[in-house]
Amino acid sequence: MPDPVDIIVGRNVRQFRALRRVSQLELGEALGLTFQQIQKYEKGANRVSASKLHQIAVFLDVDIAALFEGAGISQFSGRIELSPDAYALALSYDRLNSPAGKEAVKTIVTIMSGETTESAA
Numbered sequence: 277m278p279d280p281v282d283i284i285v286g287r288n289v290r291q292f293r294a295l296r297r298v299s300q301l302e303l304g305e306a307l308g309l310t311f312q313q314i315q316k317y318e319k320g321a322n323r324v325s326a327s328k329l330h331q332i333a334v335f336l337d338v339d340i341a342a343l344f345e346g347a348g349i350s351q352f353s354g355r356i357e358l359s360p361d362a363y364a365l366a367l368s369y370d371r372l373n374s375p376a377g378k379e380a381v382k383t384i385v386t387i388m389s390g391e392t393t394e395s396a397a
Contacts, residue, residue, distance in 0.1 A: 278319075280335070281347045282320040282324075284320075284345075284368040285317075285329070285343050285347070286317050286318040286324075287318070287319070287320075287344065287367055288343045288344070288345055288346070289386070291360075292342065292343070293314075293336060297358075298336070300314040300315060300318070301314075303332070303335065303336075305309075307328060307332065307335070308336045325389070329343060362390075369381055
């Protein structure tokens with residue numbers, strides 16, 4: 277029977293992989309594994325080694341602690357918990373190449389949230 281932490285880590289790997297529109301095959305190739313091995317990781321059937329966790333986090337561009345979210349060890353992470361929508365918005369924001377575009381997004385969100393410009397900075 278799989279360990280609950282292995283199931284949580286696998287679920288998080290699957291969610292981050294899907295969010296970035298990376299297939300199991302692509303992730304497997306990047307890690308030197310088969311897509312079947314990625315499936316086993318994502319189901320929690322096989323444990324992911326520390327080095328593979330690191331490679332997954334680097335490839336998916338997430339903090340390694342994010343792979344353990346929901347496992348009850350969030351006290352070790354300095355990361356703020358975000359909803360899936362907020363996380364997707366943050367990813368889109370980071371992809372913006374225009375500094376003016378980023379400023380516009382910050383201004384819009386600040387205005388919509390009812391914050392003043394000084395308190396948002």
